[in-house]
Amino acid sequence: MQMSESTESQQPTFLIEKIYVKDLSLEIPHAPQIFLEREAPEINMQLGGKNQNLGDGLHEVLLTVTVTAKIKDKMMFLVEVQQAGVFRIGNISEEEMGPVLGIGCPTIIFPYLREVVSDTVTRAGFPPVILNPVNFEAIYRQKKPESVMNGASQ
Numbered sequence: 001m002q003m004s005e006s007t008e009s010q011q012p013t014f015l016i017e018k019i020y021v022k023d024l025s026l027e028i029p030h031a032p033q034i035f036l037e038r039e040a041p042e043i044n045m046q047l048g049g050k051n052q053n054l055g056d057g058l059h060e061v062l063l064t065v066t067v068t069a070k071i072k073d074k075m076m077f078l079v080e081v082q083q084a085g086v087f088r089i090g091n092i093s094e095e096e097m098g099p100v101l102g103i104g105c106p107t108i109i110f111p112y113l114r115e116v117v118s119d120t121v122t123r124a125g126f127p128p129v130i131l132n133p134v135n136f137e138a139i140y141r142q143k144k145p146e147s148v149m150n151g152a153s154q
Helices: 005-009 094-123 136-143
Strands: 013-027 042-055 058-071 074-090
Touching (some): 013 094, 042 094, 074 094, 094 136
Antiparallel strands (some): 042 058, 058 074
16 A cells, blocks of 8 residues: 555654764863862752744754862863754654653753763863653743743744
């Protein structure tokens, strides 16, 4: 049985066009003295996300993470990474687009973000920082009354 072109064109599509580091920043304000510290640092992570419609079924989804490590009141390091992906999404209802952009795409991007943070911190001379997994579905459900990940569908 052969599908007609109109039936085929109505099939939902989801393709990863590109995953990339959009911005990367590392600060070690107290080097080299901070490397002599032996205390375990306090690690803090802030995660944000947004997306934009690029037209022609293309969407950029961007995750931003800021990781800071402090010993007492002294900054050990600060890493900020913007990890992005361009996704081709077609034939998906407006209702389904929110979860795809707010849950599915960030879930795909996060492991890349996690690796960049760990690699950057290690290359800076510190023990690796492994970010805990993130439940993007729970984040999406909490933010849904606002706008979907800061303006998902436009």
